[in-house]
Amino acid sequence: MPVLQLLSGKSLLPRVKTCPGGTNWQKVLTGQSQISVVCGWLAVWSLKEIQNPQGDGTVTATSLLSVKGLTKAYPGVVANDQVGFEIAPGEVHALLGENGAGKSTLVKMIYGLVRPDSGSMVMNGAPFEPGTPSAARGDGVAMVFQHFSLFDALNVAENVALGMDQPPKMRELSRRIREVSENYGLPLDPDRMVGDLSAGERQRVEIIRCLLQDPKLLIMDEPTSVLTPQEVAILFETLNKLSEEGTAILYISHKLEEIRTICDSATILRLGKVVGQCNPREESARSMAEMMVGQELLIPTRTPGEPGEVLLELNDLSVPADNQFGTSLRNISLTVRAGEILGIGGVAGNGQDELVLALSGEVRTELNDIIFKGIPVGTLPPNPRRALGLLTAPEERLGHAAAPDMSLTENALLTAAIRQGLARNGFLNWPKIRKYASEVIETFDVRTPGPENAARSLSGGNLQKFVIGREVLQDPDLLVVNQPTWGVDASAAASIRQALMDLAAKGAAVICISQDLDELMEISDRFAALNEGRLTPPRPARGLSVEDIGLMMGGAHDMEAAHV
Amino acid sequence: MIRLEKRPQPSKLWIALTPVLAVIATMIAGGILFAMLGKPPVEAIRTIFWDPLFSEQFAAYSRPQLLIKAGPLILIAIGLSLGFRAGIWNIGAEGQYIMGAIFGAAVGLAFYPMEAFYIFPLMVIAGAFGGWLWAMIPALLRTKFNTNEILVSLLLVYVAEFLLQSMALGALRNPDNSGFPGSRNLSQYASASNPELFTGTGIHWGVLTAFIAVIGAYILLSRHILGFQIRLTGQSERAARFASVNPKRLVIFCLGISGLLAGLAGMFEVSGPSGQISIDFNAGYGFTAIIVAFLGRLNPVGILLAGILMALTYVGGELAQIMLGLPAAAIQIFQGMLLFFLLALDVLSNFRIRFRKGGIA
Structure with missing residues (x-):
């Protein structure tokens, strides 16, 4: 397990480890100086993994969730207008759009927080109409929110238990948290107070809470906004592992480079409508941004002057x-x-x-x-x-x-x-x-x-x-x-x-x-x-x-x- | 199923409409209450709201009473509303009102029987000072030790009531009244009296001061940076800090001004309509003013109207007690319902009601 090797090492930084593709970390990191490089490498890797699944062929199977003609109107604004997309098992699918484009409304409908006015969703061939988040969870949908809902004064296991519909006994839960967290390369001590955790570790609590339900579809809302580059790399490894195992991931982010790295496909929303589908790896960040905005993007320019007094x-x-x-x-x-x-x-x-x-x-x-x-x-x-x-x-x-x-x-x-x-x-x-x-x-x-x-x-x-x-x-x-x-x-x-x-x-x-x-x-x-x-x-x-x-x-x- | 939906911004229409609706709802619920007490509901409502103003028999007496009762209510409510807007809860205006009366009366009585033009102004200053001083106790305890001003100001009401009793029985007792409790009657002492200024209107210095306070508060809130800071603090303390508001100074200002105005109200009452310091001098104006402040939406003009409305229920309520034999408690319930309905209907200014079939499981 490369993930575990990385994490069990004394330090993460001197990453002179060989990845499955034979590329050398150090070489990649020193060769260029963009953050996206780490991600880029991971992307190449994940692509390989996905394209060469271990023989079970789940990736190319029919879609896991298919959304058709979903419409939701609020007074004065149509948040989603005939939105449709499909996501296959193991696919990492990006949802892109400006603020107010309707991304949150869409995922809220999938997660059972909001009911659509019209349209239909099909999950694994059966009609999918979650009335509540717990119904959605029952059908295998889990969501990691941008803002964590954790209690500082409780420990990790207690926090996880609070978010579960039928939590097991504490000792059993702690054991499973340890197991799952190590399995996915997100080590977490179930007895630590959440108040003492870093933002990245808090996010792990949320992710593990989801993973314990063994989801088929994991929704992640702006997951990297609180992470360091190293933590992002670790998160992406986890996501890749999940995707290898056939879990579909719906990934919402503003960071286009990230999407180009991690996602297999993208649905672009503007003003509540789907304006395009694309393979992010074949697009540039700029071209995707322009699709989102619907106009040409002005990239800031600057000529640094001499510093003054x-x-x-x-x-x-x-x-x-x-x-x-x-x-x-x-x-x-x-x-x-x-x-x-x-x-x-x-x-x-x-x-x-x-x-x-x-x-x-x-x-x-x-x-x-x-x-x-x-x-x-x-x-x-x-x-x-x-x-x-x-x-x-x-x-x-x-x-x-x-x-x-x-x-x-x-x-x-x-x-x-x-x-x-x-x-x-x-x-x-x-x-x-x-x-x-x-x-x-x-x-x-x-x-x-x-x-x-x-x-x-x-x-x-x-x-x-x-x-x-x-x-x-x-x-x-x-x-x-x-x-x-x-x-x-x-x-x-x-x-x-x-x-x-x-x-x-x-x-x-x-x-x-x-x-x-x-x-x-x-x-x-x-x-x-x-x-x-x-x-x-x-x-x-x-x-x-x-x-x-x-x-x-x-x-x-x-x-x-x-x-x- | 009924659902509430948050409006993008508070509806101006509903903010103005809810007090009217609250009054109507109170009339209906009050009518039912009176009917259950075996009294004719329509006649009771008419006695409370109509007769004090327009009945040939009572209006001559009731109309001046209206302003006499509304004056202190408005004066106190204006002061309270400034603090309430900033999230500073002075519940103890009743105590500050008593202290203003004691301080004002004490100064006046100290000069008795001398006649001089400066005695009444001195009493005004002393009354304001007394109320301010009493409000400074919760203010300083809050700023220095972070105590809760709601509790401290409320508890000080009871302290003030005991002080009032001890004054009526001791230091301020009328020596010429063969040991009966209560002070000399200030309204019969020309230099210290607060007479009716225009015959038949009920307007005395306190009522005029209340009108001035309404105008002053209106200018403060809409045209002055301090009023802006008060409103800002009520909305978001962090934003207020960011705007350079010193929260402690604001606590001291708001409690100070509300104590000062309550003290003035007490002083004008003791030197005018009431006339003397007695054991039961306070009539609950300080508490009723809280209702007035909210009924008036913490808005100076609204408070002016609410004060007059509330005074009407007092005067009309008394009339209903006399004419229909309604118990005093029924009138208090009636006033309480007014605040209850107002707060309940308040939801409408921030939310929209949606009726829809079915529901979220």
Whole structure:
């Protein structure tokens, strides 16, 4: 078992192991420096495995699930319009589409969370009409959600038991968790508290919960958004193994390179309709993105300039965690210059939120820990920092960056009051605020009927454009963004990245914290990683290899902890 | 089967309509209640809602009573609504109202029998200070020790009631009244009285202050950054922090302003309609104001209307007690139903009702 060999080794990183195809890991990794290489290699491998199944020939059998004419309408929008596709046993099938294209509605119907208005589904030759998720599970459908539903204060086995319809006795369950997890190369200790697990390990809990039901169809919603490259590689091996065994996988992701790597076929949705089927391996990421968007995609471009004077200095910044499961920031030192984009990577939950809060002023530190333009600002609240030119756009759009039930006009006021002079002596100038909100909406192509609409009525991508646009149009000297394109469709993501680059070209500095490494490599001048609250020294982004990045992120670290 | 579907944004129409529907539903349920008590339902409802305003027999007495009762309700509810909007729950306005009355009356009585123009303004300041001071106790305990302001402010009501009794029996007792409990009557002491300003309307300084508070709160909430911060904090505390709101300062401001206005209401009451500090001076305005605040959708203009409506049920309820012999408890149930129906119907402003056959198994 190559998977087990990989995991039982002392470290994952010096992967000089021979794969079945005879390719050498090290050679592949050092030969090029794209993340997709790891994935690409796996793809070649998985393709071979699938094309040469061990003789039982299940792969070419008739379809496992066939969906025909599925339609679901919500008030004002047809989420799915006559959607149809087929998935065969062992097939890894991608579901591609922009936000609001109808991917979630479709999988919710398959998983029994939503009932279609019309259309039919056939599973293994029999009509399939799940009324509830447990009915769907009964028919062999399992789903790993993007947002985990786990309880921090319970251990792995207890969490798994909570999600099962008829959990076995605890001891038996623990034994099976061990067995299944080792079998699929996802080692997991059933007695550990979920609160102590990394995001990657939490995802394993969810996956193993599904695998224990022995699913025929596994639905995965954006599974790699919380993983390091190494963890992604491990996940893909697991998926390949499952697919070899005949489990079909429905894979939802925005990361086109990943889809090209892992998926055998793809169904592309736009505005609730199927606009195309393709073999992702024969398409480029760009061509798939254009199919999704229905227009030509503008790829962000950038010419890095000379870095200017020092804008931000962090001196040994330490912030204790405010709760048991939070992350403490430890001794972070950093210098950021005008005109540069610093990318900060890392697995979610390694201090990203805490760093943003400390920079924005929502969490105060020692005065001299943060020096902005030569002025110590560590103890200043957010507005005085904004006045100086330090702006932030936090990750959580609804409830942090924007108030859900307030209009876009009011949300424009939320951060722009000071720099845009929207209030005099505390009295608000509503016409001016409305004008600023409209300007953001127009400049950043936010799709909404008007600035009087509530923030929560916007789709995630549109709200993100608004949130980023609101800061960019304030002409910041330093903009800190966290996950600027998380859950945002390809065209919106491209325009957001372009806006960040334009900002840097105008002489501002940008700190971009993200879990999307492709994004960071695309826009950053320098790259650093957060790992358990510590920041690695930044290195020039150009020429960094996947291995370097993995080492910086400390990805292997987490995995070893999971050994049993 | 009936299903609720979340609206993309709250419906403006339903936000305005639900209070009206709640009143109608209360009338219907109240009518049934009165019928079960053996009283004529239509006549009872008419006695409560119509007679105080339009009956030839009672209107001359009832109409001024309406504003006299509505004044303190509106004044207190306006203060409470600011905190409620920010998620700061001052349930103890009754106590702050009592403390305002005690402080105001004490200052006035200290000058007795001197006559001077500055006595009444001093009483106003003292009354406001008393209410503010009482509200600062839960405010400081919350900001320093993270105690729950709901419990602390509520429990302080009972402390204030005991203080009131001890004042009525001790320090503020009228020495010329052969040992009977209760203070001198301030409304008979010209420099300290809060008289009816326009004959036959019931308008006194407290009612005017309530109107000013309505206007002030309206401007604060719709035109001032502080009002924006209050609304923002109520929606999302994280977003408020991000917008540079200092949550502790906001707690102190909101509890302070609601205590201050409740104190003023108590002071105007003790120097006007009530006239004296007595054992049972407080009549539950501080609690009823909570209903008024919600009935008015925490909106200043809404509170103005809700205050008048609630005063109507008080005045009309009294009338119904006298004319039809309805028990006092029935009137209280009637007022309680109003809040109940309002909160229940509130669902409609955020959700849409869908009727459909069959269901999700």
